[in-house]
Amino acid sequence: MSLFAKVKSSALIIPFILAIGSVACNRSAAREENGAVASGAELPPVAVTTTTAVAREVSSFIQATGSLVAEETSDVAPQISGQVVATLVNVGAFVRQGAVIARLDDRDARLRVEQARANLRQTEAAVRQAEARLGLRGGGGFNAETIPEVRAARANYEQALAELQLAEANEKRYRELVETGDVARNIYDQYRTQRDTARARANSAREQLEAAINAARQNNEAIRTAEAAVEGARAQLAIAQKALSDTVIRAPYSGYISNRPVAVGEYVTPASVIVTLLRTNPIKLQAQVPEAEAPFIRPGMSVSVEVEAFPQRRFAGRVVAVNPAIDPASRSAIVEAEIENGDNALRSGMFAKVRILRGQGQRVVLVPRAAVLRDQSTQSYRVFVVQGGVARLRVVQLGEEEGDMVQIISGVNDGEVVATSNLPQLYEGAKIRPVS
Secondary structure, three states: OOHHHHHHHHHHHHHHHHHHHHHHHHHHHHHHHHHHHOOOOOOOOEEEOEEEOEEEEEOOEEEEEEEEEOOEEEEEOOOOOEEEEEEOOOOOOEEOOOOEEEEEOOHHHHHHHHHHHHHHHHHHHHHHHHHHHOOOOOOOOOOHHHOHHHHHHHHHHHHHHHHHHHHHHHHHHHHHHHHHOOOOHHHHHHHHHHHHHHHHHHHHHHHHHHHHHHHHHHHHHHHHHHHHHHHHHHHHHHHHHHHHHOOEEEOOOOEEEEEOOOOOOOEEOOOOOOEEEEEOOOEEEEEEEEOOOHHHOOOOOEEEEEEOOEEEEEEEEEEEEEOOOOEOOOOEEEEEEEEOOOOOOOOOOOEEEEEEEOOOOEEEEEEEHHHOEEEOOOOEEEEEEEEOOEEEEEEEEEEEEEOOEEEEEEOOOOOOEEEOOOHHHOOOOOEEEEOO
16 A cells, blocks of 8 residues: 555544544433433434435546646747837737737838839839830830841841842853853953842841841840849848838737836847737646546546636636656646636636546535534534434545535445434434424
8 A cells, every 4th residue: 555545544544533532422421411311311302304315427537736827928029120119018918919019210111112112113114225125015025026127137138139139140141141152251240240249248238137136135135134133123122121011010919918128219139028928818727647647638638727816716628738758756747738718817827726527437425515514623524324213423525516515425325314404413323303
């Protein structure tokens, strides 16, 4: 038997022995009183009301103690450095998610936004100029044949080709006439020279056309470069706008302000704490459970919590986690539960008494609270069972109270009749007269 079991048994036996002694004293006093009244005379029966003890299945609980902590605790800090120009919350205030907590000086941030916007407009204008240089409309696709310089070079090349074809035809015709002796050779030489000149002009026009196409392609690449500059300017504008929005510090979630260490005029950095924000709905319970009970606790089990601030209330929740490690110092496991706290009655740091519903019921006997008498001398509890018109004293162990009824863990059996009135006048063996 463990030390705890021995102590518990002794705690039950000692009150029982004291109660029996008290009963013996009561009986001796009763006998002396009987003898004082009349030798051989009996006291009149004590009028009492009675009821029947009933047994039923009740839930089994694991009892423990613990502390309440916030579900989330955040030290809210700014993302940029700056001077505080406004603090809009105080300690104890409730803020919604996204609510403004504080503001920093935003003059520099606004100027940077305007500068970034001007740079974006300048780069967009450069794109339009590059497109206009190529004869393109905004968003139009590139086609070298639509470029004016290319069209002019192609027309010149086509004209040179036409002149070359004519010169080649004349040269061929006069060459044949020379061979037949119809024309002088010096006339043929003129047409041959014209052919060679036209061929050179055609080659030059072709090179000019290729140069115009290459220049157009280079100008198109300039458009792409300008468009890339526009994207960079937009990114810089977005960064500037974010820096401006970061001057407004907002609550990351709904909760209560527990600390606000800064004031207007202070210079803060991303390492500074503007406020400490607590999310207390649901609130978290951390309870220590004996290692013998830890294997029976699983996430999802129902939890009932009591705190001294609200002795008449019980707060409901559920187990969300069980630490798999046992603390070697206390031989207990940490159980975490979420407790509904919509009205913020529960506060972080409160001490709590916890009952975890195991789900396995036990059969107990219930009697009215009026049937239980506390003996101040022995600090024990008594119940008088009525048997054959005589009161029989039972020392009982009490359990939980359920309204006007109380659980009897030991001492009274199901179906036994118990007295519910005039208990101080009763003693072991006293005759009773039931009344309705």
